[in-house]
Amino acid sequence: MDSPLTTAVADLDEDTVFEILRTELDAGTAPSTLLDFAREGMTIVGERFENGEYYLSDLIMSGELFKEIAQMVVGETASDGAEEPRATVVIATVEGDVHDIGKDIVVNLLRGANYEVVDLGVNVPAAKVAEAVQESRATIVGLSGLLTIAFDPMKQTVEAVRALSLPVKIMVGGAPVTEAVREYVGADARGADALDAVKIADEWSSVAGSRR
Amino acid sequence: MREMTPRERIQAAIALQPVDRVPVIPKLDLFPFRFQGVKLADVVRDADLFQQAVERTNDDLGGGDAIYIGTQVVSELGFAGMGTASKLPGLELGEDEIWQMDEQEVMREEDYDLIEEEGWSAYLDTVYPRLGYSVPVEELPARMRQAADRQIQDLLRWEERGIPVYVGPGVFPSFEMLSYTRSLKATLVDIRRRPEKVSGALAAIAREQIEGARAQAGRIRESTKHRTIAGVIGATRASFLRPEQFERFFWPFLKEAVDVLIELEVTPNLHFDGDWTRYLEYLLELPQGKVVLDLDGSTDIFKAKQILSGHMCIMGDVPASLLTLGSRDDVVAYCRNLIDVVGRDNGFILSSGCSVPIDAKPENVRALIDTAKTYYPHVKEE
Numbered sequence: 001m002d003s004p005l006t007t008a009v010a011d012l013d014e015d016t017v018f019e020i021l022r023t024e025l026d027a028g029t030a031p032s033t034l035l036d037f038a039r040e041g042m043t044i045v046g047e048r049f050e051n052g053e054y055y056l057s058d059l060i061m062s063g064e065l066f067k068e069i070a071q072m073v074v075g076e077t078a079s080d081g082a083e084e085p086r087a088t089v090v091i092a093t094v095e096g097d098v099h100d101i102g103k104d105i106v107v108n109l110l111r112g113a114n115y116e117v118v119d120l121g122v123n124v125p126a127a128k129v130a131e132a133v134q135e136s137r138a139t140i141v142g143l144s145g146l147l148t149i150a151f152d153p154m155k156q157t158v159e160a161v162r163a164l165s166l167p168v169k170i171m172v173g174g175a176p177v178t179e180a181v182r183e184y185v186g187a188d189a190r191g192a193d194a195l196d197a198v199k200i201a202d203e204w205s206s207v208a209g210s211r212r
Numbered sequence: 213m214r215e216m217t218p219r220e221r222i223q224a225a226i227a228l229q230p231v232d233r234v235p236v237i238p239k240l241d242l243f244p245f246r247f248q249g250v251k252l253a254d255v256v257r258d259a260d261l262f263q264q265a266v267e268r269t270n271d272d273l274g275g276g277d278a279i280y281i282g283t284q285v286v287s288e289l290g291f292a293g294m295g296t297a298s299k300l301p302g303l304e305l306g307e308d309e310i311w312q313m314d315e316q317e318v319m320r321e322e323d324y325d326l327i328e329e330e331g332w333s334a335y336l337d338t339v340y341p342r343l344g345y346s347v348p349v350e351e352l353p354a355r356m357r358q359a360a361d362r363q364i365q366d367l368l369r370w371e372e373r374g375i376p377v378y379v380g381p382g383v384f385p386s387f388e389m390l391s392y393t394r395s396l397k398a399t400l401v402d403i404r405r406r407p408e409k410v411s412g413a414l415a416a417i418a419r420e421q422i423e424g425a426r427a428q429a430g431r432i433r434e435s436t437k438h439r440t441i442a443g444v445i446g447a448t449r450a451s452f453l454r455p456e457q458f459e460r461f462f463w464p465f466l467k468e469a470v471d472v473l474i475e476l477e478v479t480p481n482l483h484f485d486g487d488w489t490r491y492l493e494y495l496l497e498l499p500q501g502k503v504v505l506d507l508d509g510s511t512d513i514f515k516a517k518q519i520l521s522g523h524m525c526i527m528g529d530v531p532a533s534l535l536t537l538g539s540r541d542d543v544v545a546y547c548r549n550l551i552d553v554v555g556r557d558n559g560f561i562l563s564s565g566c567s568v569p570i571d572a573k574p575e576n577v578r579a580l581i582d583t584a585k586t587y588y589p590h591v592k593e594e
Contacts, residue, residue: 014404052490056452057400064397098299098312101396148536148569149310175486175510176533184537 002044005034009041009069010048012061021072031073032083038069042112046195059194060101063108070111085116087205088138092124095153099146102174105194106142113198115140115205126153126160133161133168140201143187145174155185162186169204173197213591218277219376222441226479226525228501228559232591234551235277236584237378237527238577241567242310244269247574252310253302256286263366267373273578274585275375278441280563282377283366286311288347289355294384295319295336295393297343310570318342319394321402328412332389332420339393360428364435371438380440380478381428383469385447386417387462396449403457410461418465422472429476442481442504443473451486463494470498479504481527485566486510492519500524508532508565517554526554527561530580535564535572543576547583555590 005024008016017038024034045062048054089110093103100122107119118136120128133141141161145154158170172182173191182190191197213232216224221235244265245252255262263283270279290298290311297314299305318339327335340349347355363380370377390413391399402410425443432440450462466482473480482495485508492515495505500523507513509531516526530546538546547562554560562584568577 012404055454057403057454057457060397060400060452061404064401096309098314100315104397147310148532148571151533151536176531178531178533180537181533 003037005037006040009038010044034073066112086114088116088136089140090118090132090138091142092120092129093122093144094150095125097145097147097150098122103144106197109198126157129157130160141170143172158186171200225561233588234555234562234584236562237276237278237280239280239564239567242570243568246570251308253307276581278376278378281379282370283363317395317398324409324413327416332417367436377440379444380432381425382444383421383425386414386465387450388447389417391449442479444481444483445469446483448485451488481506525559527563529565531565532569535576540575540579543579544583
């Protein structure tokens with residue numbers, strides 16, 4: 001049976017979540033244990049989104065909730081738990097585009113799924129993405145764009161990352177990003193929605209496997 | 213069947229009556245500027261350049277059955293009317309970069325009371341200094357009047373040229389408006405933590421939106437011979453909501469806006485971006501043959517046809533990425549399929565999705581327009 005914390009996170013029951021956290025932290029429960037329970041809850045949220053029980057507003061809420069849990073339990077990012085992160089992911093909305101809602105949902109879901117995420121924000125030049133990949137030794141890059149004018153910067157960003165000759169996989173997403181767009185920009189995969197991005201990352205990190 | 217005028221064709225499609233061919237109204241949006249070599253920063257500075265670029269583009273492409281929006285949409289005031297900051301070409305951005313809303317958490321928790329008690333305009337006056345615009349606050353009323361006058365002036369110019377303008381007075385659903393100025397994330401959190409406050413503010417915003425639409429409809433009626441056909445009710449984010457949230461925070465306000473526009477003899481055009489597939493059944497509650505559902509390629513338009521056939525005219529939905537990256541043949545095939553399936557049994561207007569993007573291939577935009585004019589499989593010979 002799921003822990004009460006997992007259930008409360010899955011049900012997006014904020015009051016119960018924070019009540020349990022306070023009690024458990026006072027009792028000296030390890031932050032990493034609490035984060036693991038919360039992550040299990042996030043997995044259930046993802047499943048409920050997939051089967052149509054949850055809506056986008058629930059995904060956004062779960063992201064906010066997980067962020068607050070992580071801050072309360074370990075401070076800053078969620079990947080400071082005891083467990084090694086599955087992989088490091090660099091995420092950005094590409095240059096010329098300032099949309100952040102979709103990108104932020106993906107960032108929060110990835111953190112919930114135990115990825116180390118370097119979130120570069122919006123309107124990010126190609127060189128900056130490449131630099132962050134090199135510095136963080138990320139193995140996955142996620143690029144977002146909501147405008148057709150983002151396609152060329154996205155393509156340039158893919159090229160800049162490829163030029164590093166590092167073992168990096170690149171996924172792209174955003175409302176107008178179809179399979180034809182993925183092909184045009186030269187990315188390895190396209191996330192049809194936020195959850196899809198996590199699945200792609202899971203697939204890539206389990207194939208790479210070495211960091212676990 | 214005798215040849216219809218563009219206005220007759222559009223009105224027939226809206227009323228779900230037979231047409232001589234499917235009407236076509238591309239939403240040209242930013243496309244004319246790069247196509248005509250006009251820099252976006254210049255359009256922000258000079259509304260005449262906007263009008264000229266759209267007119268020339270309409271002439272060069274052969275034109276659809278109507279111009280979607282006849283007037284300037286962005287000035288140095290950007291998105292101030294929505295209580296948000298903007299990034300504008302020539303100001304925060306380069307000369308030819310596209311304007312974007314810069315969504316931040318402008319509205320604070322205590323502002324709910326301000327909106328509910330003193331209204332949306334009072335709220336806008338309060339937050340305007342926080343938004344970073346260059347236009348001094350005391351010039352705002354005059355600038356707003358200017359924008360409204362400009363809409364009438366442009367309508368008259370299109371009227372002189374014998375080209376109908378599709379869109380006139382609009383209503384922004386209050387949920388969308390609130391989520392822009394409060395930020396979507398904070399609004400969704402508020403819906404859970406302080407639903408009463410959210411409801412109160414939404415009602416106050418809706419009141420002023422509707423007053424604004426009435427006033428502008430009145431001005432258009434007084435000044436022009438041919439009225440605009442439709443009024444836009446634009447929404448995206450309500451499609452993110454859970455059904456019980458949708459029913460409380462979006463649907464009642466949408467229904468009210470629809471009723472008011474119909475009363476003003478303006479067709480409500482539901483410009484619904486994003487994926488509304490799960491909410492299509494609700495639209496059956498709106499009056500039959502009086503509303504247009506305008507989709508952007510994210511909602512399943514074929515499902516929409518299945519559900520709304522015989523009830524509501526559908527407009528759309530050639531996706532932006534197809535117009536930018538696809539070939540001419542891809543666009544023709546897409547449009548023909550729409551005409552075949554969504555155009556069957558009347559009630560269809562061919563259009564771009566949300567808009568024709570600035571970097572669309574001109575031959576693709578031309579293909580969109582030409583396909584409607586040359587391909588009409590459903591017309592019965594008399």
